[in-house]
Amino acid sequence: MKLHDYFRMGVVEPLGYSPTSGSIKPVHVANGLCRAAIGEYYDPRLLNHALNRWANRGGEERHSTEDLVTDAAERLGELALPAHRHQLNELRELLRGVLGADGAVFDKNENCSYTLTHRAHVTRDHNDRGAGTFLYHLLAIDLGHGESPVLPLLRDLLSDDSDEISVLSLPFIADEEPIDYSIDRDAQPEALKAKGGADGARAFRSPIARELRLGFDALARYERIRGSKLHSLRSVVSFCGLALFLHIVNRSLDYEDGRSFRGRRPPLLLDFIQGGWSSIAVASHATYNLACKSIERMVGHGVRAALAEEHGDRWTTRQAERFIEDIELRGSPKVQDRKRKHFLEVFRSYASATGVAEAFGLAVVDALLEDMSGTPFDFARALGVRGGLLAPRGQRAVKKRYAPSPELLEVLLASTMEAGEETELEELSGRWWEHYGVLTGARQADAGELARWSILDATKEDLVSNAGALRATLIDIGYARRYADGVTIIRLGREDR
Numbered sequence: 001m002k003l004h005d006y007f008r009m010g011v012v013e014p015l016g017y018s019p020t021s022g023s024i025k026p027v028h029v030a031n032g033l034c035r036a037a038i039g040e041y042y043d044p045r046l047l048n049h050a051l052n053r054w055a056n057r058g059g060e061e062r063h064s065t066e067d068l069v070t071d072a073a074e075r076l077g078e079l080a081l082p083a084h085r086h087q088l089n090e091l092r093e094l095l096r097g098v099l100g101a102d103g104a105v106f107d108k109n110e111n112c113s114y115t116l117t118h119r120a121h122v123t124r125d126h127n128d129r130g131a132g133t134f135l136y137h138l139l140a141i142d143l144g145h146g147e148s149p150v151l152p153l154l155r156d157l158l159s160d161d162s163d164e165i166s167v168l169s170l171p172f173i174a175d176e177e178p179i180d181y182s183i184d185r186d187a188q189p190e191a192l193k194a195k196g197g198a199d200g201a202r203a204f205r206s207p208i209a210r211e212l213r214l215g216f217d218a219l220a221r222y223e224r225i226r227g228s229k230l231h232s233l234r235s236v237v238s239f240c241g242l243a244l245f246l247h248i249v250n251r252s253l254d255y256e257d258g259r260s261f262r263g264r265r266p267p268l269l270l271d272f273i274q275g276g277w278s279s280i281a282v283a284s285h286a287t288y289n290l291a292c293k294s295i296e297r298m299v300g301h302g303v304r305a306a307l308a309e310e311h312g313d314r315w316t317t318r319q320a321e322r323f324i325e326d327i328e329l330r331g332s333p334k335v336q337d338r339k340r341k342h343f344l345e346v347f348r349s350y351a352s353a354t355g356v357a358e359a360f361g362l363a364v365v366d367a368l369l370e371d372m373s374g375t376p377f378d379f380a381r382a383l384g385v386r387g388g389l390l391a392p393r394g395q396r397a398v399k400k401r402y403a404p405s406p407e408l409l410e411v412l413l414a415s416t417m418e419a420g421e422e423t424e425l426e427e428l429s430g431r432w433w434e435h436y437g438v439l440t441g442a443r444q445a446d447a448g449e450l451a452r453w454s455i456l457d458a459t460k461e462d463l464v465s466n467a468g469a470l471r472a473t474l475i476d477i478g479y480a481r482r483y484a485d486g487v488t489i490i491r492l493g494r495e496d497r
Contacts, residue, residue, distance in 0.1 A: 248376060
C-alpha cells in the first residue's frame with residue numbers, strides 16, 4: 001500500500017477536495033463551481049484556437065488567423081474579410097489578455113480554465129482538484145430555505161451575454177452545444193455533513209461550514225441589489241478563495257474535543273500598516289504560522305483515522321517498524337530506501353520522548369508531507385496569494401502576512417453586512433471575528449486574543465494604529481465616512497454600481 005493512500009482515505013475523501021496543488025488558481029475554482037452550478041460544460045474549440053495562436057513562446061504559429069477564418073468565416077462576419085486581418089488579430093490578443101489573464105489557458109479546452117463571463121466559457125478542466133464541487137455542495141444543501149442564493153445568481157449571470165467580454169467572445173462561442181454534467185446532491189463529503197434541528201431545519205455539523213454558508217448567502221443578497229455582472233462574478237470568486245482558505249485552516253477543529261469553536265480557532269490578524277515588516281506585520285505572520293500548524297493537525301487527524309481503520313489504533317515498536325519497511329513511497333528503489341531510513345529515524349526520535357502510537361502518528365505525517373510534491377500548505381498559500389489575502393503577493397516569498405486587497409476587503413464587508421446597513425468599525429470588526437476569526441485591532445479584546453496565543457509582537461498602540469489604517473482604507477475605497485465628532489460610519493450602499 002502507498003503512503004499517499006492514507007492521505008487520500010483520511011484527508012481528501014472526508015474533505016471533499018484534494019489540497020495538494022500549489023498551482024491552483026481562482027479561475028480553476030470558478031470553473032469547477034460554475035460547471036456544477038449550471039450542470040453542464042462546453043468545448044469552445046474556436047475560442048481556444050483564437051486564444052492559442054502561438055506556441056514555443058511565440059516561435060511557432062499554432063493556430064493561424066487564416067485557419068481561424070476558414071473555420072469561422074460565417075461567425076466572424078466582416079472580421080473575416082482580408083481587409084480586417086489587423087482588427088481580427090487585435091481581437092485575438094485582447095481576448096487572450098482577458099480570458100487568459102491568470103495563465104490557465106492552454107491548447108485543448110480540457111486543460112483550460114478561462115476568466116469566465118459566460119456559460120460557454122465553462123470547460124471540463126479539473127485543475128480545481130474538486131474544490132468547485134465542494135463549494136457547490138456547501139451552497140446546494142437545503143438548510144431550511146432551499147439552496148444558497150449564490151447558485152441562481154451564478155446561473156443568471158452566466159446566461160447573460162450583454163457584458164463587453166462576452167460580446168467580444170460571441171463570434172467564437174455562438175452555437176456551442178452544452179455537455180451535460182451532473183452531481184449527486186446527496187453525496188456530500190464528511191466535512192459538510194448536516195444535522196437536523198428541533199425546528200426541522202438543518203445545519204452543518206462543522207462550525208466553519210456554517211459560517212461560510214452564511215457569508216456566501218449575504219454576499220449573494222448584496223450582489224443582487226447592486227447589480228453589476230462582472231463585479232458580482234469577481235466578488236463571488238474572490239469569496240470562494242477566502243472560503244477554501246478558511247475551511248482548510250479550521251478543518252482540524254472538526255476532529256477535536258468540541259470545546260468553543262471561537263476559542264480554539266487560529267486568529268487571522270489583518271495588516272493594514274504600509275511600510276515593510278512592522279510589528280503588526282510580524283504579528284500577522286505569527287498568526288499565519290498558527291494557520292499552518294492547524295493545517296498540519298488536520299492532516300494528522302485524518303491520517304491517524306485512516307491508519308486506525310486499516311490497522312487499529314494500537315501500535316508496538318515492531319509493528320511500526322514493519323509498517324515503515326513495507327510502505328511504498330515515491331521515487332526509485334534507492335530513493336525509497338533513503339526515505340524509509342529517514343522515516344525510521346524520525347519515528348525513533350519521537351518515540352524517545354512519547355508513546356509509540358503517538359510517535360508513529362507524528363512520524364507518518366512528517367514522512368507524508370516530505371514525500372508529497374504538493375502539500376496542503378502549498379494549496380492554502382496559493383489560494384491566499386492569488387486571492388488577495390496574503391502578502392507579499394509573489395509565490396516564492398515564504399514569509400507571509402495577512403494583507404487583504406481592496407477587492408477582498410469589499411467582499412468581507414458584503415459577506416457580513418446587509419445592503420444599506422450602517423455600522424461602526426468596532427462592531428464590524430466584531431462580526432469579522434465572530435464569523436471568520438479575523439482580527440483588525442479595532443476591538444479592545446484583540447490584544448488579549450493575540451496574547452492568548454503567545455503573540456506579543458504588537459502592542460495595544462500598534463493595534464490601534466492598525467485599526468486607524470483600516471479606517472482610512474475604508475474611507476478611501478468609499479465604504480466609510482468620518483464625521484466631525486470623530487465617529488466613523490461604515491455603510492454598504494444599495495445603489496447600483
